[in-house]
Structure formats: structure tokens, C-alpha cells
Amino acid sequence: MADKAPILHIVSPLRHVSPFDVNMAVDAGYTTILPYSEVKLEEMVDLTQDMMFSRAPDHASRTGLFIGGKDASLALDMAKEAHSALFPPFQISVFVDPAGSFTTAAAMIAEVERKLAGRREGGLKGAKVQVYGATGVVGGIAAVIAAQAGAHVTLVSHRDVDTVRLKAADFKVRFDVDLASAAARDDEGKRALLPEAEIVLACGKAGVQILSAEHLSVARRLLVAADVNAVPPSGIAGVEALDDGKQLAGGALGIGALAIGHLKYRVQHELLKRMRTTDTALNIGFEDAFTLARSLVAA
Numbered sequence: 001m002a003d004k005a006p007i008l009h010i011v012s013p014l015r016h017v018s019p020f021d022v023n024m025a026v027d028a029g030y031t032t033i034l035p036y037s038e039v040k041l042e043e044m045v046d047l048t049q050d051m052m053f054s055r056a057p058d059h060a061s062r063t064g065l066f067i068g069g070k071d072a073s074l075a076l077d078m079a080k081e082a083h084s085a086l087f088p089p090f091q092i093s094v095f096v097d098p099a100g101s102f103t104t105a106a107a108m109i110a111e112v113e114r115k116l117a118g119r120r121e122g123g124l125k126g127a128k129v130q131v132y133g134a135t136g137v138v139g140g141i142a143a144v145i146a147a148q149a150g151a152h153v154t155l156v157s158h159r160d161v162d163t164v165r166l167k168a169a170d171f172k173v174r175f176d177v178d179l180a181s182a183a184a185r186d187d188e189g190k191r192a193l194l195p196e197a198e199i200v201l202a203c204g205k206a207g208v209q210i211l212s213a214e215h216l217s218v219a220r221r222l223l224v225a226a227d228v229n230a231v232p233p234s235g236i237a238g239v240e241a242l243d244d245g246k247q248l249a250g251g252a253l254g255i256g257a258l259a260i261g262h263l264k265y266r267v268q269h270e271l272l273k274r275m276r277t278t279d280t281a282l283n284i285g286f287e288d289a290f291t292l293a294r295s296l297v298a299a
């Protein structure tokens with residue numbers, strides 16, 4: 001095994017493969033990284049077959065396929081196509097993490113869960129979670145992970161409710177999770193929703209503040225407020241990027257983007273390292289990222 005170099009093929013449906021992912025792969029020890037951009041779903045089978053046959057079967061797992069992009073459902077469909085091409089003994093490893101969203105969402109929910117410990121009986125189970133920026137790739141998967149952990153999740157859009165309803169319907173089919181939908185187009189919309197929230201997840205576009213101090217003042221049941229936007233201003237007023245459980249004015253704990261980002265980095269780094277060194281083919285998705293994130297925050 002040692003004589004065969006690990007290879008990482010990074011595939012994206014977008015015009016550019018993410019430089020972030022290339023950097024992460026190098027930091028995880030890959031020295032051979034091939035980027036493929038503007039890849040179409042229908043090209044995945046041929047491309048995967050081209051990756052899997054050149055090496056002897058006992059070296060196949062060291063060939064890694066990383067699927068990026070900015071759409072969770074498309075990335076998962078691309079992975080499904082790739083897996084449909086694989087068969088023993090020519091099985092390569094596959095890691096899906098579009099726009100870093102699977103590892104980011106996993107880190108976010110693991111951090112939220114840790115902050116809930118001792119503050120809410122049952123942790124995430126039954127907790128009312130509102131996800132702002134829910135049509136985004138990070139927000140959508142954070143919602144799925146929270147729902148799979150037993151939370152009652154509402155997808156909130158700043159546009160119209162139909163966009164998030166479509167996403168909820170897609171995720172019901174894919175992951176068998178029930179996600180409620182809501183729109184909060186203005187201050188009034190946010191004020192109407194927030195009194196119910198025990199946890200808010202701000203997953204909005206970089207540099208956009210979604211929840212102000214005035215909005216938060218009506219969130220009387222709020223226990224944890226987590227934000228992934230690292231570009232000022234923060235997505236939630238009063239939650240700074242490095243905050244890791246800072247108490248906010250109303251008593252809730254704030255988690256900032258760099259606190260989440262630090263854990264996300266460790267998760268993606270470790271999963272890439274596992275793929276680089278494995279002797280058996282790996283199939284890595286957001287479930288694996290969440291399991292690892294949970295174990296890292298507990299350590």
C-alpha cells in the first residue's frame with residue numbers, strides 16, 4: 001500500500017473548484033490533487049470509472065473523489081452516480097462536502113448541542129430550532145442534522161416561504177425529516193417567529209446581519225444563538241466571530257463563526273486525512289462529519 005501515492009480528484013459542478021478545499025487537501029497531506037470543474041451529473045459515471053480502474057484493487061481506496069459545488073442535493077446526486085459506477089474490488093473513497101457545508105453544519109450543531117448541555121433537558125431532542133438563511137447550502141444541512149438529532153426545525157427564508165417549502169419537501173424525500181417552513185421578510189416577520197425559538201442558527205450570506213439586538217429582545221425562550229457568517233457584520237448582533245458560549249443580553253449563549261470554523265476545520269482535516277490513509281474505501285457524508293464533530297467537542 002505504501003508505494004501507491006494517494007490521489008484526490010476534486011469534482012465540482014461550478015466553474016471553479018473551491019480553493020478552500022484545495023488548501024484543506026494539501027494541509028491534510030495530499031500532494032496529488034486534480035480539479036474538475038463544470039462537471040455535469042450525467043458525466044459522473046464515466047469520470048468515476050476512469051478513476052477506479054487504473055490501480056490494482058488493493059490500492060483503490062487511496063484514490064479519493066471529493067465532491068464540492070454549492071448545492072447539497074446536487075452533490076449527493078453526483079455521489080450517488082459515482083457510487084453506481086463502483087463495484088468490488090474497484091472501490092474508491094468518496095467524500096461529499098459542497099462549499100464546506102457538511103463539515104460546517106456538523107460543527108455548528110455539535111457546538112450548539114454542547115452549549116445546550118445542562119441548560120435544556122434532552123438537549124436537541126424536542127428543541128425549537130429556527131434556521132435563518134435556510135435556502136443556503138449550510139443552513140439546509142444544519143437543519144437536517146438538527147432534525148435528525150430530534151429537534152423541531154423551522155426553515156426561515158428572507159424571501160418567500162415557497163423556496164423553503166420546496167427544500168423541506170426535497171429533504172423529506174431524501175432524509176425522511178419533517179421541516180417546517182416560514183418566511184421572515186422584514187422586522188415584523190422576525191418578531192413574529194422569534195418568541196418561539198429556543199435555538200437560532202444564522203446561516204445567511206456572508207456580511208449580512210440577519211438578527212439585530214431588537215429582534216433578539218423578543219426571543220424570550222432563546223438558549224443558544226449560533227452564527228456561521230465570518231464577514232462583518234456578524235449574522236447575529238452581539239455574537240462575535242470568536243465567541244464560544246458568551247452570554248448575550250437575554251441570557252442565551254452565543255457561538256460565533258470562527259468558533260464554529262475552528263471545529264469545522266478539524267473535522268474536514270481529519271476526514272481528508274482518513275481518506276488519504278485508508279486501506280478500505282470510505283464513503284463520507286454529513287453524518288460522518290457530525291459524528292466526528294460531536295466526538296471532538298466532547299473530548
Ligand SMILES: NC(=O)c1ccc[n+]([C@@H]2O[C@H](COP(=O)([O-])OP(=O)(O)OC[C@H]3O[C@@H](n4cnc5c(N)ncnc54)[C@H](OP(=O)(O)O)[C@@H]3O)[C@@H](O)[C@H]2O)c1
Nearest residue numbers: 104133134135136137138157158203204205206228229261
Ligand atoms: N464558519 C465557517 O466555518 C463557514 C464555513 C462555510 C461557510 N460559512 C458561511 O456560512 C454562511 C452560509 O453559507 P452558504 O454558502 O449557505 O451561503 P449563501 O448561499 O451565500 O447564503 C445563504 C442564504 O443567506 C440568505 N440571504 C441571502 N441574502 C440575504 C439577505 N440580504 N438577507 C438575509 N438573508 C439573506 C439566503 O437564504 P434565504 O433566501 O432562505 O433567506 C441564502 O440562501 C455564509 O456566511 C458563509 O460565509 C462559514
